Every structure is written in structure tokens, then in C-alpha cells.
Amino acid sequence: MTVGIIGIGLIGGSLAISLKESGMEVRVIGMDASQENLDKAVRRRLIDEDAPLETGVPRCDVLVLATPMDAMLDLLPRLLDMVGPQQTILDVGSTKETLLTGVKHHPRRGRFVACHPMAGTEFSGPEAAVPNLFSGKTCVLVDTQDSDADAVDVAKRVFATAGMTFTHLDSRAHDLHCAYVSHISHIASFALALTVLEKEKDEQRIFELASSGFGSTVRLAKSSPDMWVPIFRQNRDHVLDVLDEHIEQLSRFRTQLIKRDFDGFHERIRHANQITKILT
Amino acid sequence: MTVGIIGIGLIGGSLAISLKESGMEVRVIGMDASQENLDKAVRRRLIDEDAPLETGVPRCDVLVLATPMDAMLDLLPRLLDMVGPQQTILDVGSTKETLLTGVKHHPRRGRFVACHPMAGTEFSGPEAAVPNLFSGKTCVLVDTQDSDADAVDVAKRVFATAGMTFTHLDSRAHDLHCAYVSHISHIASFALALTVLEKEKDEQRIFELASSGFGSTVRLAKSSPDMWVPIFRQNRDHVLDVLDEHIEQLSRFRTQLIKRDFDGFHERIRHANQITKILT
Known part of the structure; x- marks a missing residue:
């Protein structure tokens, strides 16, 4: 062949x-x-x-x-x-x-x-x-x-x-599911890298303090823009829906911190833990 | 001893x-x-x-x-x-x-x-x-x-x-740096898990489609609320600062998608890639 x-x-x-x-x-x-x-x-x-x-x-x-x-x-x-x-x-x-x-x-x-x-x-x-x-x-x-x-x-x-x-x-379902399980992870990771790069000017400190957890979460932030921008362009509408939901979830954590609603925060982390049932 | x-x-x-x-x-x-x-x-x-x-x-x-x-x-x-x-x-x-x-x-x-x-x-x-x-x-x-x-x-x-x-x-610098390189990663990961659990009701689909990239980004979402809520409570002010910055970075990606500003999106991913210099 x-x-x-x-x-x-x-x-x-x-x-x-x-x-x-x-x-x-x-x-x-x-x-x-x-x-x-x-x-x-x-x-x-x-x-x-x-x-x-x-x-x-x-x-x-x-x-x-x-x-x-x-x-x-x-x-x-x-x-x-x-x-x-x-x-x-x-x-x-x-x-x-x-x-x-x-x-x-x-x-x-x-x-x-x-x-x-x-x-x-x-x-x-x-x-x-x-x-x-x-x-x-x-x-x-x-x-x-x-x-x-x-x-x-x-x-x-x-x-x-x-x-x-x-x-x-089918193609529509494919693009929608991929926005959930792949495309949003990349945007979250890019944004996390930018957050840390923006806030943490002392790069040596990041290097010393970053534990494996941080490395795992920002791993995808190393991904190539030449590959990913065309994906975001072509799947823009689905990605926007999922990104809106993600910003909403983060904003709820923010509101809970502002209100010191730590019981509510605890409950939402417990819910997030259910991802364990799905991923090994 | x-x-x-x-x-x-x-x-x-x-x-x-x-x-x-x-x-x-x-x-x-x-x-x-x-x-x-x-x-x-x-x-x-x-x-x-x-x-x-x-x-x-x-x-x-x-x-x-x-x-x-x-x-x-x-x-x-x-x-x-x-x-x-x-x-x-x-x-x-x-x-x-x-x-x-x-x-x-x-x-x-x-x-x-x-x-x-x-x-x-x-x-x-x-x-x-x-x-x-x-x-x-x-x-x-x-x-x-x-x-x-x-x-x-x-x-x-x-x-x-x-x-x-x-x-x-010193203790203040410690708490600030840890908000950057550890605490925000956890919140981002919890929020990502919630995003996907919220949007993606068909759990079998997540299981089938989730590639290692997704698994890496949500790994920390398995973390215990009993351990993490007290950390967020005690480091609330620093965590709020970093969380605000993170939501801002995500919102900028959102605006770029809405405006179809893919050149700007590309540039920001290229900047995010600089995390590679810091993490191996």
C-alpha cells in the first residue's frame, strides 16, 4: 500500500x-x-x-x-x-x-x-x-x-x-463535543499561562515553585498557534458557547470567594470531583 | 529520631x-x-x-x-x-x-x-x-x-x-506566589470540569472522546474540597486577584472570537507559549 x-x-x-x-x-x-x-x-x-x-x-x-x-x-x-x-x-x-x-x-x-x-x-x-x-x-x-x-x-x-x-x-455533533473535551481545555490552558506570565514577572520564582499540578494544567499552553487558531476559527460558535459557560463557572467561584460562601464553594468542588467517574 | x-x-x-x-x-x-x-x-x-x-x-x-x-x-x-x-x-x-x-x-x-x-x-x-x-x-x-x-x-x-x-x-510573598502557581490552577481545573459536566450530559461521549490533553488539564479537578476550601479561605484576597486576571484573560479570548480577531488570538497564543521557557 x-x-x-x-x-x-x-x-x-x-x-x-x-x-x-x-x-x-x-x-x-x-x-x-x-x-x-x-x-x-x-x-x-x-x-x-x-x-x-x-x-x-x-x-x-x-x-x-x-x-x-x-x-x-x-x-x-x-x-x-x-x-x-x-x-x-x-x-x-x-x-x-x-x-x-x-x-x-x-x-x-x-x-x-x-x-x-x-x-x-x-x-x-x-x-x-x-x-x-x-x-x-x-x-x-x-x-x-x-x-x-x-x-x-x-x-x-x-x-x-x-x-x-x-x-x-455527524459533523455538527463532532464539532460540538470537541469544543467541550478538547478546544476549551486549550483555551483554558492558554489563558492560565497568560495569567501567570502577566502577574508573575519573576520567572525564576515560577520555575522554583511550580509543582507538577501547575505543569499539568498549563501543558497545553505550549501548543502551536498555527495549528489552533484555524480550529478556533472554524469552530468559533461552539467554542464561544463553551467558553461562555467556562467564564460563568469561574465567575461563580469568584462570587463565592467575594461573599465568603465557602460551603457553596465546597459543594461545587465536590461536584467537579465527579469528573473522576468519567476520566481515569 | x-x-x-x-x-x-x-x-x-x-x-x-x-x-x-x-x-x-x-x-x-x-x-x-x-x-x-x-x-x-x-x-x-x-x-x-x-x-x-x-x-x-x-x-x-x-x-x-x-x-x-x-x-x-x-x-x-x-x-x-x-x-x-x-x-x-x-x-x-x-x-x-x-x-x-x-x-x-x-x-x-x-x-x-x-x-x-x-x-x-x-x-x-x-x-x-x-x-x-x-x-x-x-x-x-x-x-x-x-x-x-x-x-x-x-x-x-x-x-x-x-x-x-x-x-x-516571607509569608506574604509565599501566599501570593502560591496563588499564581498553584491555587489558580486548581480553580481553573475545577471550573473546567464543571463546564464540561454542565454542558456535556452524555458522559459516555466524554469518556470516548477525551484525549490525554483534556485529562491533563482537568487532573487537578479530582482534588479534595476538604483540603482546598480552607486554602482558598485563607488565601482569599490573593486568589481573588489572580482569579480576576484569569477571567480577564479568558474574556479577551472571548472578545477576539466574537470580533473574529484571529490575528490577535494568534499573537496571544504565541505569548502563552512562552510558558515553555519556564516549565520544562
């Missing part, structure tokens, strides 16, 4: 590693707007060769679109124009509604399978690619009724090879 | 493990309002025996106060009433100003050393005690000018044995 990975960063690179390490007979062609990324990917042996889109795409059985979301909006229709009826295109993007609306009436729409492997780290670029990133995690398949059945099978084979299990959502 | 640990939970229990595993000849007496905790601590061999305060305290060279902060306010003056000039009292509490103000004029004030080992997990109780919790971390020594020099030496010996290094702060 020849797999073309378009955007050879954390996700694309990690998927390349997983496929190669699975024992599957696979040749990986890397395509990327950055020649520097391609060179790094070749040196790390994430890809077997690099190629421009025009010559790379026709040689692939599967094309994995793994660029930031804004580039995907431009690339997906172009790829659909290029592929034939035996080729499959997958994406790994964090938002779906805008992407799918843009290709809704494309004559080759069926060759595309919208996928969201729920896995990642706060790092980016081919140097951030790691083995086993996807293992044991969930891959969301979105609006599969609009994809050809054989293309869905190919997508499942790729992510199952990487160790993933599957769930199905 | 006989060490009395008053409050045999995560921190007291982990310190007992560290002292015992260091090879130091140490006998640990556990004292706790909960007989259930004491029984667990004996079964886990965190402590060699349990005792009531009245008979336990006089037998100890060092007393480690490791209860929630509200109990400390009551216990510290009582302990100072009981100890002689060869005994040392340490605490491990997360706030200092209120605690120290309460014993400022106590005739035995010098026997107390205010300590804050910057280490912990989101769990609590003797079952949460773990080896090496303190190793490589920083212990803040607070207002040591008010402690007897030999008592400070004892405190440093205890935490150095557990693998810690030291920094000094």
Missing part, C-alpha cells in the same frame, strides 16, 4: 511510524509546503520519499490530509479533483462542519472519509512524531454516509493498524 | 515513606482525628504506632503538621503550648500568612518552622501516600527569622532527607 501523507508533522509523522511499525507493507510519500519539514521527515525515516502534490498524489492508494485546518479547506477540494475511483482520502482534522460543507457537492465526495483520531501532544512538527500515539485511543468517523463504503473500510484499516477503535458522529 | 506526623494523609504519609526509606533511624508516631486513617497508616506501615496528641507529642523530637489548613489554625497554638525547647514543629501547609499571624506572639514561636514542600498529587488520604513524592522538588521555608536556628536546621534535615532543595520567602 502506498500512503501519501500531506502535512508531515506530529500527527502525520506519528501515523507514518505506526503504519511502518505494524509490519504492513507500506511505502510512505511525504508532501508538505515546507521543504524543511520534508527533509527532517526523510532524515527521521518517517517517509520513504518526498514529492510535490502533482506527482505524489497519483501514485498513492491512500492520502492522509494532516495539515493545519485552514490549509485543509484549500487542499481537500484540490485533492478530490485529482483522485480516481480507487483512491481514498482521509483527514485527521479537529473540526469537520466547515470542511465537509465545502466539498458537499463535489462529484468525488465519496472518496473522502472524515476522520478525527483523538490523540496528540502539545508539540508539533516532524520532530514531535512518536510511536504508539494512537494506540488504544478513539478515532471518530464523521458523516460516513457520505463516503463510499470501500473508502470507509480503507480508513478503518489505516487507523485500526495504528491501534485505534472507532466511534461515529 | 522520633517523628510525629499529625494528619497522616498524602503528604504526611509520603514524608513518612521518604524518611523510612532514607536509611535514617526514625520512629514514626501517627496522630490523626480519624482512627480509620490511623489504622490504614499502620496497615501500610507508614507509621510505627498511633497515639493521641496528649501522649504522642511529648515523645517526639519533630512534629510534622500535615492536616488541612483549617485544622492547622487550631492545632498549631495547641502544639506550641505543649512542646519543650528541644522539640521542633514543622508544617507542610499551602498558605502561611493567617497561620503565622495566629502564633506571632506565642512564647514558643521559635520552635515552629513554616515549610511548604511544593509537591503533591490530586489524591488524598493515607492510601495516596507514595515514595519519592518530594525528590528533586523545592521546599519553601517561610519567615525563618522568627524560628530558632536549631529548629530551622532540623526542618532542613527532614526535607533534605526526602530529597528536597530550599528557597526562602
